[in-house]
Amino acid sequence: MTDQLSQVFAALADPTRRDMVTRLSLADHTVNDLAAPYDVSLQAVSKHLKVLEAAGLVTRTREAQRRPVHLEAEVFDLMTKWIERYRERADARYQRLDDVLAGLQDGDTPPTTQEEAIS
Amino acid sequence: MTDQLSQVFAALADPTRRDMVTRLSLADHTVNDLAAPYDVSLQAVSKHLKVLEAAGLVTRTREAQRRPVHLEAEVFDLMTKWIERYRERADARYQRLDDVLAGLQDGDTPPTTQEEAIS
DNA sequence: GTTGCATTCAACCAAAAGGTTGACGAACGA
DNA sequence: TCGTTCGTCAACCTTTTGGTTGAATGCAAC
Numbered sequence: 001m002t003d004q005l006s007q008v009f010a011a012l013a014d015p016t017r018r019d020m021v022t023r024l025s026l027a028d029h030t031v032n033d034l035a036a037p038y039d040v041s042l043q044a045v046s047k048h049l050k051v052l053e054a055a056g057l058v059t060r061t062r063e064a065q066r067r068p069v070h071l072e073a074e075v076f077d078l079m080t081k082w083i084e085r086y087r088e089r090a091d092a093r094y095q096r097l098d099d100v101l102a103g104l105q106d107g108d109t110p111p112t113t114q115e116e117a118i119s
Numbered sequence: 120m121t122d123q124l125s126q127v128f129a130a131l132a133d134p135t136r137r138d139m140v141t142r143l144s145l146a147d148h149t150v151n152d153l154a155a156p157y158d159v160s161l162q163a164v165s166k167h168l169k170v171l172e173a174a175g176l177v178t179r180t181r182e183a184q185r186r187p188v189h190l191e192a193e194v195f196d197l198m199t200k201w202i203e204r205y206r207e208r209a210d211a212r213y214q215r216l217d218d219v220l221a222g223l224q225d226g227d228t229p230p231t232t233q234e235e236a237i238s
Numbered sequence: 239g240t241t242g243c244a245t246t247c248a249a250c251c252a253a254a255a256g257g258t259t260g261a262c263g264a265a266c267g268a
Numbered sequence: 269t270c271g272t273t274c275g276t277c278a279a280c281c282t283t284t285t286g287g288t289t290g291a292a293t294g295c296a297a298c
Contacts, residue, residue, distance in 0.1 A: 003134060005134075005137070006132050006133065006134055006137075007132075009128050009129070009131045009132035009137075010128070010129070010132035010255095012128045013125050013126075013128035013129035013132055014125065014255095014256085015122060015124075015125055016256095018124070018125075018128075018201075021205065022204075022205060022208075025205045025208040026208060030274080030275090031274070031275060031276095032273090032274065032275080040256090040257070040258090041257075041258065041259080042274085042275075042276095043257085043258080043259085043275090043276075043277090044256070044257055044258080046275065046276060046277095047255090047256070047257085048256090050276095051255090064265065064266070064274090065264065065265040065266060065273065065274050065275080066265095066273090066274060066275080067274080067275070067276095073206075076202055076205065076206065079198075079202060080199070080202060082137070083195055083198060083199060085141075086140065086141060086144045086195065087192075087195065089141075089144040089145060129285095133285095133286085135286095149244075149245095150244070150245060150246095151243090151244065151245085159286085159287070159288090160287075160288065160289080161244085161245075161246095162245090162246075162247090162287085162288080162289085163286070163287055163288080165245065165246060165247095166285090166286070166287085167286085169246095170285095181294095183244090183294095183295065183296070184243065184244050184245080184294060184295045184296070185243090185244060185245080185295095186244080186245070186246095
């Protein structure tokens with residue numbers, strides 16, 4: 001599970017981490033800030049942040065003794081690109097289905113579909 | 120991890136499952152079909168399909184002794200909605216940042232930001 | 239009815255995920 | 269320098285995940 005897309009999806013599969021991301025989309029937070037609403041230890045929150053950081057979803061700078069957490073926008077594009085590619089294909093497929101149905105009405109033979117393997 | 124959004128993200132965190140989804144966006148497949156390219160047992164593929172099905176990403180009908188797997192489009196909307204909501208917020212935040220910078224140039228005080236907790 | 243194909247169920251295993259507690263490190267404030 | 273605050277590291281535990289093999293099921297075809 002080393003590829004980034006997998007890491008991003010896995011990071012967002014956890015509701016706590018998803019909530020953190022949502023809050024970080026409003027403003028940067030310190031670890032303590034971030035941990036406040038959740039009923040888990042600070043160490044657990046620190047672990048969650050490591051997961052988000054490894055996925056490239058957040059970065060952390062240093063500011064005196066605190067380490068503000070900042071959300072990175074670019075990585076979301078990875079996901080949306082993957083999803084959009086699927087969507088285009090699904091749309092194209094429904095289009096082909098329409099063609100088939102139209103073809104049947106005209107008495108034509110349906111077009112053949114070809115396979116393809118992608119990451 | 121019972122909520123559907125978590126299940127969808129978790130399901131797509133696995134490269135094999137993501138590849139299955141991509142192939143299913145081109146056409147329905149039987150389990151055997153689907154398993155062919157991967158170097159794992161048929162039972163492992165069956166388990167992957169159970170994960171995708173639980174997440175609502177695929178449905179399965181019955182057709183003689185095979186069970187064709189079909190990709191369901193609607194669930195992707197859950198994800199895109201969540202991502203888009205984040206994106207709107209991030210955009211709004213950058214807008215606020217622009218306002219702050221503009222305000223500083225005008226000698227105004229920056230607007231305060233308010234917190235909010237969401238799933 | 240028996241054979242054969244497609245798929246799943248059950249039991250098991252190793253590794254990863256998410257949590258805990260306790261000790262440590264780094265930077266400020268007095 | 270001393271105490272305090274912010275955060276991480278390390279060791280440990282339990283549950284989940286992704287894989288295995290072997291036995292069962294459902295259906296069709298002969």
